[in-house]
Amino acid sequence: MAKKENIASVLAFEKKLVPSDGYMYGTCWDVRAEQTTPLKLQEKSVRGTISNRQKPAVQKDPAKLNAEVEKANLQTVDACSLAPEQDTLKLHFTLKVLGGICQPSACNNAAFKQSYAKAARTYIEKEAFGELARRYALNLANARYLWRNRVGAEKIEVVVNALNGEKKQWKFDATEFTTRHFDADDNQVNDLAAHMAKALASDDDFLMLDICCYAKVGKAQEVYPSEELVLDKGKGSKSKVLYSVENMAAMHSQKLGNALRTIDTWYPEFTDVEQSAGPIAIEPFGAVTNLGRAFRTPKEKQDFYSLFDNWARGEQLSRTEDEHYVMAVLVRGGVFGESDK
Amino acid sequence: MSSDYLVIPRIKVHNANALSSPFTVGFPAMTAWLGAVHALQRKLNQQSITAEFSAVGVVSHAFDLQTYQGAGDFVHSIIGTANPLDKNGNRPAFIEEARCHLTVSLVIEISAMTGEQQNQLIEGVQHLLNARMKIAGGDILQFQTPFIANDFTQFRNQLMPGYAIVERRDLMVEAMEQGEDALDALIGYLQVENHCQPAEVDDQNPPDEKAKVIWSRQRKENAKGWLVPIATGFHAISPLGQAKNQRDTDAPHRFAESLVTLGEFKMPYQLEQASDLLWYYETDLTNNVYLCQQAPEADGF
Secondary structure (H helix, E strand, C coil): CCCHHHCCCCEEECCCEEECCEEEEEECHHHCCCCCEECCCEEEEEEECCCCCCCHHHHHCHHHHHHHHCCCEEEEEEECECCCCCCEEEEEEEEEEECCCCCCCEECCHHHHHHHHHHHHHHHHHHCCHHHHHHHHHHHHCCHHHHHHHCCCCEEEEEEEECCCCCCEEEEEHHHCCCCCCCCCCHHHHHHHHHHHHHHHCCCCEEEEEEEEEEECCCCCECCCCECEECCCCCCCEEECECEECCEEEECHHHHHHHHCEEECCCHHHHCCCCCCCCEECCCCCEEHHHCEECCCHHHCCCHHHHHHHHCCCCCCCCHHHHHHHHHHHHHCEECCCCCC | CCEEEEEEEEEEEEEEECCCECCECCCCCHHHHHHHHHHHHHHHHHCCCCCCEEEEEEEEEEEEECEECCCCCCCCEEEECCCCCCCCCCCCCCCCCCEEEEEEEEEEEEECCCHHHHHHHHHHHHHHHHHCCEECCEEEEECCCCEEECCHHHHHHHHCCCEEEEECHHHHHHHHHCCCCHHHHHHHHHCCEEEEEECCCCCCCCCCHHHHEEEEEECCCCCCCEEEEEEEEEEECCCCECCCCCCCCCCCECCEEEEEEEEEEECHHHCCCHHHCCEEEEEECCCCEEEEECCCCCCCC
């Protein structure tokens, strides 16, 4: 274990991929670049059915079951859909890629800071963020950040513009890129990745990207903005509250960020056909919320802290993939202080 | 010495901390704004751009607090964010953190500079805001090109439409001089009272049940304007010393609690000069107070 004078109890990193909220517009595929209208949330009240599991006593007694099922299950929810004449969803957001990963934003131990910075510099010299940037770029190209809106879309086009430095534009047909693996080798993606890698590896430079994603989902189809986390909804009966900014349906920046950093194919179960969850988001414990599982547990010494603590103090990691993973967690950012007890 | 003003228009900040003191939710604390500008100055100085930012004015153009109020609810509830699962795949406890999206313009007082220095400064500021800075814990998404002006009336209109936050500690001082408790005084200026009085009885048209009384809403007599509670600094509650695991081992540490007073949002066209807008750091070590305040000569303790 590390010596006591080498422990940073205050240690934090800012995120290096900074997405804005994603704003949702409706349009038609043929005029997608010219005409768009902001999508609004609609409140719906529906009469639902009682379809949850009932107690055995109720299940077995038809009269009781009838009485239960006859109840009106009234629900008020937010919803969002394209206008009747529109067939395409436009999702617009910006993404800032920052450098300066060698400097923690807060660190209270000079010795640790030095050994960490050395390890980070060695990584940058060796890898220059090539692999991570390639994966981030692929996630931009494959439109993973559409989440549920991506499912069943007929055509998806992604237009990425660099807003600073060399003005460049990249166009992708997202359906050509799978979200299952990162084996694709595409010139456009590689070029975008090179720009992102340059910013990530820099000391204090940045890259500002503007992303417009068009998904042809069908006329008047429902689209899916982020749902708000309201723990105490008060007296109101609304059971689902969706996110909107200035009256425009939107996706949380956190949700876009999670999709962009869904690049972890290095966790132990990935190759296991039964257990694998595909690429998962970069998280210190490899947590996947909708499975309620952590794929990198301290027991297997595959979590971020087990790897980072030794690596940042100058030890080599056995696999390059582990180094990619550790750096990707730092790009994600967070508070990683260690108890000094 | 004459001063110039560096104006950074329309900074869009995303997910900033709206929990400005332990008991107020709203516009980020003044310490956040002055702190961000001070951090900007230190980063500029590191790049050997000599600039001294002595005072800051904040003008809010848009403020979107992330709260939810359902139909018929009296109180708002905070819209939370979910934290990632822990090592066992369980959801950790929710910690309520109030966030806001906002657009502000900053007016920063700088000492007079030559043209060349000015260009260097503006380039440096733009780069740092894009690449290195956060404000009030939020991400800076975009801003308009900063510029330097020396006459307040020149750029006042560019701060419109918007609301400058100015200090109304005078109201607190006044109320406390009359013996009011500080918290009572603060709430007293913010509360809206509903009064009712019997309607005049008109014999020809006897009033129906509802119209027998007239309701009126009013605030405290001198509480005109858009008053808000704001956190403006810290009051030390322990002596200077070293604490375990403090962030910066070179600077002494002390425990402190927030100072909250009244502020007012005012349209910039109502302000005569830049000093009506600007906030300064003020340290009063005899009273153990670290404060952001307007007009440094004012004394209200």
